[in-house]
Amino acid sequence: MNVVAGFKVVLDDTLIKVVNGQLDFNVPLKVSNYDKNAVEEAVELKEKYGGTAIGVTVGIDDRKSIKDMLAMGLDEVRVVKGNYFDALSTAEAIIEATKDVKTDLYIFAEQTTDGNTSSVPAMLASLLDLPLLSYVKSLRIDGRKVIAERSLGLNSETLEAELPAVISVTGEINKPRVPTVRQVLEASKKPIKYIEFSSQPKVKIVELNPYVVNRKRVIIEGNMKEAVDKLITYLKEDGVL
Amino acid sequence: MTRAVVFSEDLNGFKNAASLAYSIANEVYGVGYNDVKYTDKLYLIDRTEEDSIADFISSINANLYVFGNSKKDKIIAAQVAGKRKIGYIPDIISVEVSEGKKVIAERVAYSGLAISKLECELPCVVTVSKSFGEVKERNTQIERVNLKESKIKVIESKKATSSADLANAQIIVSVGRGLGSKDNVALAEELAKILGGAVGGSRPVVTELGWLPEDRQIGLSGIKVRPKLYIALGISGQPQHLVGIKDSKIIVAVNTDKNAPIVDNADYVIIGDAVEFLKTMIERLKAK
Structure with a gap:
């Protein structure tokens, strides 16, 4: 079983602040939240069924993030470096970076914390003409079939598809492991391959502006009874109660 | 601009997408499971799997593909963009067309911290995250279509237990x-x-x-x-x-x-x- 897991290095969204009306993007990098779940799932499948688990990342090249993912158990990581890729060119870059791999399953997170478009898995599936199982919260492999449970909010479904397939997973699917010291040390010996790929993105970013909703930020003091009474008065004045 | 195609699995999403589509295109085609009259033409489809719907929608020649904003709508939208190899801007909160050939749209990104303004040459796929106004009823020409079989088999489908809206x-x-x-x-x-x-x-x-x-x-x-x-x-x-x-x-x-x-x-x-x-x-x- 050969599994490819996509992960993206992003700016830490919990640390991005608005400074003087501008977004301050001078923050540390991290692997996008649920992408660790995608990597974990790939490693678990490899441990269960044998084969390889290869990571692929497109965009920012960050040694630490890549090593962290290798330490979780990926066999190698493929990197396509570049300043800007839209969703379509990201999917194309992933295909280019893994074209020599006989992939049974491509696994991604349901979305990344920067773009939040949830679209790369769907685009990859379309470009490769493969079945797409999205928002998967549990899965199992049965011979050449993948059986997955997913939830789209209002209903949950059990789906089945033939391998090879593309999957996007939600945070519920597993608990990403914390690598041991030994795994961290071993990670530095694992291969990282750089692949050249460039493509003209169809979607360009023209501007990025802070999205600020100004709140009143009234701290209500006093004991709970007084605080609740004050709150009720405020809410009535605002016409929401 | 000439033609837009609209899809949403839910009626409000469909009407909203149609409203946005009419503000840009002269002719709007809908794709849906239900017989509704908000577009010039409606393709009444017989399957609900995302890939089957995406296959069909991407076979319709249009300048703009407008979708509702449910998870399912967005999966189909991204697949259409992938199949046609065109740009995709989900969750738009504003849109304009520049010189009849480019879409300029805004959406929320970075987990709600930023509004990004994006530009995409037509044809382009968008999904709609905010109300774009009312749409009037039309004299809709209806055509029934049989979709291609899906690559996905639905083994079981359960409605969620609680009903909180x-x-x-x-x-x-x-x-x-x-x-x-x-x-x-x-x-x-x-x-x-x-x-x-x-x-x-x-x-x-x-x-x-x-x-x-x-x-x-x-x-x-x-x-x-x-x-x-x-x-x-x-x-x-x-x-x-x-x-x-x-x-x-x-x-x-x-x-x-x-x-x-x-x-x-x-x-x-x-x-x-x-x-x-x-x-x-x-x-x-x-x-x-």
Whole structure:
């Protein structure tokens, strides 16, 4: 079983602040939240069924993030470096970076914390003409079939598809492991391959502006009874109660 | 511009997408499961699998493909963009067409911290995240189509258990880890009942702790809400939660930690225990 897991290095969204009306993007990098779940799932499948688990990342090249993912158990990581890729060119870059791999399953997170478009898995599936199982919260492999449970909010479904397939997973699917010291040390010996790929993105970013909703930020003091009474008065004045 | 194609699995999403489509295109084709009359032409389809629908939609020649904003709508939209190898801008909150050949649209990104303005040459696929106004009924020409078989087999399909309509609720009592235990959720339910509202929760409460069913999860990977009053109890306010409540008119936060991010993102803050707050609030409202 050969599994490819996509992960993206992003700016830490919990640390991005608005400074003087501008977004301050001078923050540390991290692997996008649920992408660790995608990597974990790939490693678990490899441990269960044998084969390889290869990571692929497109965009920012960050040694630490890549090593962290290798330490979780990926066999190698493929990197396509570049300043800007839209969703379509990201999917194309992933295909280019893994074209020599006989992939049974491509696994991604349901979305990344920067773009939040949830679209790369769907685009990859379309470009490769493969079945797409999205928002998967549990899965199992049965011979050449993948059986997955997913939830789209209002209903949950059990789906089945033939391998090879593309999957996007939600945070519920597993608990990403914390690598041991030994795994961290071993990670530095694992291969990282750089692949050249460039493509003209169809979607360009023209501007990025802070999205600020100004709140009143009234701290209500006093004991709970007084605080609740004050709150009720405020809410009535605002016409929401 | 000439032609747009519209799809959404739900009627409101379909009408909204059609409204946006008519503001840009002269001719609008709809694709749907139900016989509705809001487009010049409607392809009535016989399957609900995403890939079958995406295959069909991408076979229609158009300049703009407009979708609703449900998860399913967006999966289909991204597949259409992939099949046609064209640009994709989901969750748009504003749109204009420049010189008849480029779409310029705004959407929220970075877990709700930024609004990005994006540009895409036509043809382009968009999904619609905000109301773009009413659409009038038309003399729709209907054509039935049989879709290609899907690569996916649906073995089982279950409707969610709870029926809370959070997306349209006017008052939401929302619970986080700080509520302490599942038993205390009953107090939140009681307050919501008194206020005529609904109970929702943060992601950990739904997915890790299982205090609430999945369709009550508010935030980036759950539901985006827009109530007039949002009461956040014991919710710290991670960006992934804040993005889901940004359109609330008034946000109240009750939290023991005065440094929690929710404090800077609320209108009224009570520093204190969420359970004590619930008990006091219920008592006060009942007394009136």
